[in-house]
Amino acid sequence: MKFLFQAKSPSGEIVNGKMDAADRDGAIAILQEKKFVPLKLEREKDSPAFMKDLQHLWEGVSLRELSVFFRQLSTLIEAKVSIVASLRAVGDQTENAFFKIVIAEMLSDIEDGMPFSEAMAKHPEVFETLAVSMVKAGELSGNLQRSVLFLAENTEKNYELNSKIKGALFYPIFVFSAALIIGFVVFTVVLPKLTGIFKDMKVEIPWYTAVLMTAGDFMSKYWWLVGIGIVGAVGGAIYYVKTEDGKKEWDIIKMKIPVIGSLFQYVYISRFSENLSVLLDGGIPIVRALVIVSEVVNTTTYEGVILRAADEVKSGGAMSTVFARSEYFPPIVSQMIKIGEDAGKISEVLRHMSGFYNKETDRITRNLSTMLEPILITFLGLGVGVLVFAILMPIYNIAGSIG
The missing domain is CATH 3.10.20 (Ubiquitin-like (UB roll))
Structure with missing residues (x-):
């Protein structure tokens, strides 16, 4: 004890x-x-296991917290502070209760003689394979500070990238959600009242108005059932996407969405090239580095291609040939990687490629709202137009009968 x-x-x-x-x-x-x-x-x-799990569900560890953790740890190690004292200092400053427990457990394992990388590997819910491998490479090379600094910079870039993507997608998601809510209110509140007026005046209504009125009557009476259906459908879709087959299908579908698909492609290529260059600079063999990157790129479409590239390199081939045959990598990617392979500067080429696709991602995220605005306006215009047309036609008939 x-x-x-x-x-x-x-x-x-x-x-x-x-x-x-x-x-x-x-x-x-x-x-x-x-x-x-x-x-x-x-x-x-000891913190009870169920309390740790509860805190993980409630808080988790964000990319921002991880980047701060690695940055502080790198600074302390550079100042010649021991890893035990460094972890204790960082843990004392951490506000996240779950992360504080994780750091305390790692500290305990290290004090018992376990290497830092192995202590990290016991917490896959916090540290990805890439982080564990980089720290292990730093331990073997005797340059742990450099490896941790790489991780700090890499995590900060991932955090900034995720923030840009979330910011770019907020506007279209907000508009679409608002349109759904307004449509629900119109069907459950407005249409039933108009239906009563039309029935009282015994006016002849077109078939499309009758369809909307029937839908409005149904939703006004069974709105709770519609709500349950919507929640169930969304919940079922989320659950299915988290399954292996569902994730594969969703990864393929989102790559084919106009504008959004290009954004995801640039993000994944940027993440692939950035992480692979970091691992290669850290001394990780290329086959092992490719396998690690396939796990952290976070999409099954690119994961399969990268694993095939690892097999190709393992058998003596070039990974650029695999990327050249893939629809998910533009020709310029395979060409740049081939140049790097021929010149023996693959890591340097990957860094340049990562910088290029980071800039392309920035450009798309800045202009995403502008590019999606015509699509959103068209979508909303069609919806409003159908509603207005279906409601106004019976009103014109009423005015005509009165005249």
Whole structure:
């Protein structure tokens, strides 16, 4: 079991720390053997597993928190602070309760003699394979600070990229959601009232108006059933997309959406080239690096292509030949990678390619609202036009009959 202690060292300094011992008496004996005078000694309280899981569901660890973690850790390691002291300092400053528990568990494992990379690997819900591999490469090369700095910069770029994408998609999603809500209100509140007026005046109505009125009557009576159906459909779609088959289908569909598909393509190519260059610069063999990148690129379409490239390289071929045959990689990508392979500067070429596609992603995200605006206006115009036409025609008939 683990104990937290405060003791006076032989030099008279007050020391705080953590230690393993069979029991309290054993902990005191260990301290006394080292000529320490125990002042405080208490057993460390373990966080219940279910509490950790609950905190993970409630908080999780964001990319921003990870980037701050790696940046602070890199700074402390560069200042020649030990990894144990660095983790303890970063953990003390972390506000995220779940992340604080994870850091404490890693700290405990490292104090027990486990390498930092293995301690990270025990928490795949926080640290991706790329991060674990980079830290392991840093440990083997003796340059852990450089590897952690790479991770800090890489995580910051991913965070900025995700923020730009979310910001660009907010406007169209907001407009589409608002249109659905307004349409629901029109069908459940407005149309039923107009239906009553038309029926009282016994006016002849066109078939398309009759269809809308029937839909309005149904929704006014069974709006709760419609609401349950919508929630069920959305929930079912989300659940299906999280399954293996659903994720594959969604990954293919979103690549074919006008404008949005190009954005996803640039994001995935940028993520692929950035992460692969970081791994290669960190000394990871290219086959292993490709396998790791396939896991963190976060799309099944590109994952399959990258794994085929890894197999090609493993058998003595060039990965550029695989990318040249893929519809998801533009010809310029395979050509640039081939140039890098021939010149022996693949990592440098990947960095340039990542910079290019980062700029293209920035351009699309800045102009996304402008590009989608005509589509949204057309969609809303058609919807409003159908409603207005279906409602106005009976009103004209009423006016004609009165005249």
